Amino acid sequence: MNGRKKVTVVGAGNVGATCAQEVARRDYAEVVLVDVKPDLAAGKALDINQAGSVLGYEPTVVGVDASGYDASAGSDVVVITAGLPRKPGMSRDDLVKTNETIVAEVTREIAKRSKQAVLVIVSNPLDAMCHVARAVSKFPRERVVGMAGILDTARFECFIAQETGLSVKEVTATVLGGHGDQMVPVVSATTVGGVPLDQLVSAAKIRKMVERTKVGGGEIVKLLGTSAWYAPGAAAAQMVDAICLDEKRVLPCTAYLQGEYGIRDLYMGVPVKLGAGGAEEVVKLRLTAAEKKMLKLSEAAVRDVVQVLTHR
Numbered sequence: 001m002n003g004r005k006k007v008t009v010v011g012a013g014n015v016g017a018t019c020a021q022e023v024a025r026r027d028y029a030e031v032v033l034v035d036v037k038p039d040l041a042a043g044k045a046l047d048i049n050q051a052g053s054v055l056g057y058e059p060t061v062v063g064v065d066a067s068g069y070d071a072s073a074g075s076d077v078v079v080i081t082a083g084l085p086r087k088p089g090m091s092r093d094d095l096v097k098t099n100e101t102i103v104a105e106v107t108r109e110i111a112k113r114s115k116q117a118v119l120v121i122v123s124n125p126l127d128a129m130c131h132v133a134r135a136v137s138k139f140p141r142e143r144v145v146g147m148a149g150i151l152d153t154a155r156f157e158c159f160i161a162q163e164t165g166l167s168v169k170e171v172t173a174t175v176l177g178g179h180g181d182q183m184v185p186v187v188s189a190t191t192v193g194g195v196p197l198d199q200l201v202s203a204a205k206i207r208k209m210v211e212r213t214k215v216g217g218g219e220i221v222k223l224l225g226t227s228a229w230y231a232p233g234a235a236a237a238q239m240v241d242a243i244c245l246d247e248k249r250v251l252p253c254t255a256y257l258q259g260e261y262g263i264r265d266l267y268m269g270v271p272v273k274l275g276a277g278g279a280e281e282v283v284k285l286r287l288t289a290a291e292k293k294m295l296k297l298s299e300a301a302v303r304d305v306v307q308v309l310t311h312r
C-alpha cells in the first residue's frame with residue numbers, strides 16, 4: 001500500500017483518457033485505465049505518465065486490456081466511459097442497446113473485483129446506463145451515480161459568463177433532470193456574484209441560453225462528428241475528487257430517486273451531496289411550477305428509454 005486512492009477508468013477513448021489524465025494530475029491516486037482495444041490503454045497510460053514529468057505528477061497510471069481487469073481490484077472509484085459515442089444525426093438514446101451490452105459486461109468485471117467501489121457512470125444514454133450498472137452490480141443506490149449534471153451546468157455557466165462578460169467563477173447555476181434534450185436548467189437558482197440571473201439578462205436572452213444548453217452535446221457532435229470530451233472528462237474527475245477526498249460537495253449528479261422530487265425508481269439528475277459514500281444524500285431544491293413541469297417531461301423521456309432495457 002502506498003497510501004494513494006485507487007481509481008479505475010474503463011474506456012480509454014476520448015472521455016476516459018481525459019478523465020484519467022485529470023485524475024493523474026491531482027496526484028492523490030493510482031489510476032488504472034482499461035479498454036477492450038488491445039494496447040490502447042497501455043499506450044495512453046504511458047503518454048499520460050510521461051506528461052507528468054512536465055506537469056509535475058507521479059507516473060502512476062497503468063493501462064490494461066480486457067484480460068487485465070485484475071489490475072482494477074480494490075478500486076475506491078470506477079468511472080465507466082466504455083461504449084459508443086453518437087455521430088451527427090443520432091440521439092443519445094439511439095445508443096441504448098449497444099451500450100447496454102457493453103456497460104453490463106464492464107460492470108460485471110468491475111463489481112466482482114471492487115465490491116466497495118463507487119461507480120461513476122458516463123456512457124450514454126446516461127440515465128439508462130446508470131440503471132444497467134446498478135442492476136448488474138447490485139450495489140446500493142448511493143454507490144452507483146451518473147455524470148451529466150456537472151457537464152450540463154458547465155455549459156450553461158459558460159454561456160452565462162460569455163453573455164454577461166463576468167467571470168465564470170462568479171456564476172452559480174444548476175441543471176437537473178435527464179441527460180437529454182428535456183433537461184432542466186434551473187434559472188430560479190442561477191446567480192452571478194449572488195445576483196439572480198434574471199436581474200442581469202433579459203428573459204429572451206435567458207431563453208436562448210437555456211435552449212442552447214439543452215442541445216449543448218448535439219452542438220459539439222455536429223462540429224466534431226463525435227461527442228465532447230474535455231468538459232466531460234473534467235466533470236467526471238470532479239466527481240472522483242468529491243468521492244476520494246470525501247468533500248461532501250453539492251453537485252448535480254444522476255442519482256436513483258425513491259420519492260425525492262416526486263420521482264420513484266428512476267435515475268435522474270438532482271443536486272447530490274457527494275462524498276466517500278457516493279451519493280450520500282439527495283438535496284432538495286425549491287423549483288418553480290414551470291420547472292416542476294419541465295422535470296415531469298424529462299422524467300417521462302427517461303422512463304421511455306429505461307423501459308427498453310433488459311437490465312433495469
Ligand SMILES: NC(=O)C1=CN([C@@H]2O[C@H](COP(=O)(O)OP(=O)(O)OC[C@H]3O[C@@H](n4cnc5c(N)ncnc54)[C@H](O)[C@@H]3O)[C@@H](O)[C@H]2O)C=CC1
Nearest residue numbers: 011013014015035036082083084085122123124147148232
Ligand atoms: N454522460 C455524459 O455527459 C457524456 C457521456 N459520453 C458518453 O461516453 C461514452 C464514451 O465516449 P468517448 O470517450 O467519446 O468514446 P470513444 O469511442 O472515444 O471511447 C470509448 C471507448 O470505449 C471502449 N470500449 C468499448 N467497449 C468496451 C468494453 N466492452 N470494455 C472496455 N472498453 C470498451 C472503446 O474501445 C473506446 O476506446 C459514449 O457513450 C458517450 O456518449 C460522452 C460525453 C459526455
Ligand SMILES: O=C([O-])CC(=O)C(=O)O
Nearest residue numbers: 086092124217218227228
Ligand atoms: O452529446 C453526446 O452525445 C455526449 C454527451 O452526452 C454530451 O456531450 O453531453
